[in-house]
Amino acid sequence: MTLPDQDSTLGISDVLALGGVFLVGALPFAHILARSAAGADLRTVRTGTVSASNVYVVAGPAPFALTFLLDLGKGAAMAALVRRRRPDLLAVAGGLVVAGHNWSPFLRGAGGRGVLTATGVLLVAAPEGAALVLGSAAASGLLGDTAPGCFVAQVLLVPVLAASQGRTGALLGLALALPMLVKRLVGNRGAASGRVYLTRLVYDRDVR
Numbered sequence: 001m002t003l004p005d006q007d008s009t010l011g012i013s014d015v016l017a018l019g020g021v022f023l024v025g026a027l028p029f030a031h032i033l034a035r036s037a038a039g040a041d042l043r044t045v046r047t048g049t050v051s052a053s054n055v056y057v058v059a060g061p062a063p064f065a066l067t068f069l070l071d072l073g074k075g076a077a078m079a080a081l082v083r084r085r086r087p088d089l090l091a092v093a094g095g096l097v098v099a100g101h102n103w104s105p106f107l108r109g110a111g112g113r114g115v116l117t118a119t120g121v122l123l124v125a126a127p128e129g130a131a132l133v134l135g136s137a138a139a140s141g142l143l144g145d146t147a148p149g150c151f152v153a154q155v156l157l158v159p160v161l162a163a164s165q166g167r168t169g170a171l172l173g174l175a176l177a178l179p180m181l182v183k184r185l186v187g188n189r190g191a192a193s194g195r196v197y198l199t200r201l202v203y204d205r206d207v208r
């Protein structure tokens with residue numbers, strides 16, 4: 001993929017490049033690995049999220065590790081590419097690569113929650129944000145469930161990046177947190193009651 005040279009205007013080539021970023025984000029590595037390693041369709045497993053954690057459930061540690069690296073890697077690769085050519089578009093590109101992962105056209109709009117792909121973007125663009133996400137998820141995981149920690153990190157992403165990088169950081173945090181929080185709310189299953197939405201936000205599932 002060729003990204004345009006640095007220029008503050010948004011031309012057709014920029015729009016095409018950003019479309020390419022979305023499509024890279026949409027590459028459903030978890031789906032491919034779960035299918036090939038275990039013949040499973042992750043959309044029917046537990047919360048139906050097409051993510052590394054569900055790959056672990058159906059296929060074990062090696063496919064999980066590969067999915068983890070690929071989902072992280074696509075976010076990091078897109079962030080590195082865009083930062084080099086159009087740093088002013090980094091927040092937009094970050095939001096798009098996560099949105100592609102969460103609503104993949106290759107899975108008719110199903111997808112993951114964007115945590116690993118957003119972390120890949122953060123590792124390149126704002127390592128303090130990556131530390132926040134990974135640290136919160138790990139601490140929460142030690143208490144038995146990574147989901148509440150991921151939620152806390154998503155809520156804190158904007159203020160933490162605003163404190164470290166000012167307006168640019170706040171925009172990046174917002175662009176990454178928004179598709180992650182929206183996907184937690186809507187999941188791959190759609191409408192629910194108010195109480196279920198709250199459980200989805202905090203615990204990333206419909207029933208606590």
Ligand SMILES: O=P(O)(O)OC[C@H](O)CO
Pocket residue numbers: 050051052053054071111112113114115116117146
């Ligand atoms: O949010 P995702 O789609 O990157 O998936 C996260 C993994 O399952 C690790 O919890």
